[in-house]
Amino acid sequence: MIELKDVKKSFGTNHVLRGVNLKVERGTSMVIIGGSGTGKSIAIKSVLGLVTPDEGEITVDGQDVTKTDRDAFLARFGMLFQGAALFDSIPVWQNVAFRLLRGSLKRPKAEAREIAIEKLRRVGLTPDVADRLPAELSGGMQKRVGLARAIAADPEIIFFDEPTTGLDPIMAGVINDLIREIVVEMGATAMTITHDMTSVRAIADNVAMLHDGVIQWTGPVAQIDDAGDPFLDQFIHGRAKGPIEAVR
Numbered sequence: 001m002i003e004l005k006d007v008k009k010s011f012g013t014n015h016v017l018r019g020v021n022l023k024v025e026r027g028t029s030m031v032i033i034g035g036s037g038t039g040k041s042i043a044i045k046s047v048l049g050l051v052t053p054d055e056g057e058i059t060v061d062g063q064d065v066t067k068t069d070r071d072a073f074l075a076r077f078g079m080l081f082q083g084a085a086l087f088d089s090i091p092v093w094q095n096v097a098f099r100l101l102r103g104s105l106k107r108p109k110a111e112a113r114e115i116a117i118e119k120l121r122r123v124g125l126t127p128d129v130a131d132r133l134p135a136e137l138s139g140g141m142q143k144r145v146g147l148a149r150a151i152a153a154d155p156e157i158i159f160f161d162e163p164t165t166g167l168d169p170i171m172a173g174v175i176n177d178l179i180r181e182i183v184v185e186m187g188a189t190a191m192t193i194t195h196d197m198t199s200v201r202a203i204a205d206n207v208a209m210l211h212d213g214v215i216q217w218t219g220p221v222a223q224i225d226d227a228g229d230p231f232l233d234q235f236i237h238g239r240a241k242g243p244i245e246a247v248r
Helices: 040-048 070-074 092-096 109-122 127-131 139-151 169-186 197-203 221-226 230-237
Strands: 002-011 014-024 029-033 055-060 077-080 157-161 189-193 206-211 214-220
Touching: 002 040, 014 040, 014 206, 014 214, 029 040, 029 197, 040 055, 040 157, 040 189, 077 139, 092 109, 092 127, 092 139, 109 127, 109 139, 139 157, 139 169, 157 169, 169 189, 169 197, 189 197, 197 221, 206 221, 206 230, 214 221, 214 230, 221 230
Parallel strands: 029 189, 029 206, 077 157, 157 189
Antiparallel strands: 002 014, 002 055, 206 214
């Protein structure tokens, strides 16, 4: 469904992506791990067409992302942003139905509200939450609203950016379970960025480690503990000593 071929991206003298090669099969959940500043977010922004690579090719369902109709292309995606990223001045249901109230996916207001309430139920929130403002919700509830928004238009591909950041371990577990259930139910292709190894083990089919601008290792999540790659081993066990230098 998604393929990156020798993708390179630099910002001045900062060479972020140095030749990324990665395949994400249709209907699978790929989790990208790696230290801060290694280019994980740039890789996802490149897939979305928000960043244009200097070299290489990115295709989604066989189509070059730089040569597609933008509205139709982006309509295929959903995204759960880090920190939920809700609009604080509009009620929860309008946050969830944001894409359904405008643009090529526009629905009548009553229908959009009905879909929003249905998606809120799917993530474990009751209909009375729909008319509250985001500030009235806990961090965990806000994250669920963000997840409801990500799936509101039944996307084929969903991106999750640090989905458990800022959550306590129990709520993080709830969000991980919801993500896994929803991705399987929808048959969606998922790409997740996370540092949380508990999330990796809960939601990944496959894992890719991005280090120094390239995919250092990729394979099934079941193989990460016995992969034999020193970079991966250091990262997943959080060891200070190893080939990855800690920034002081």
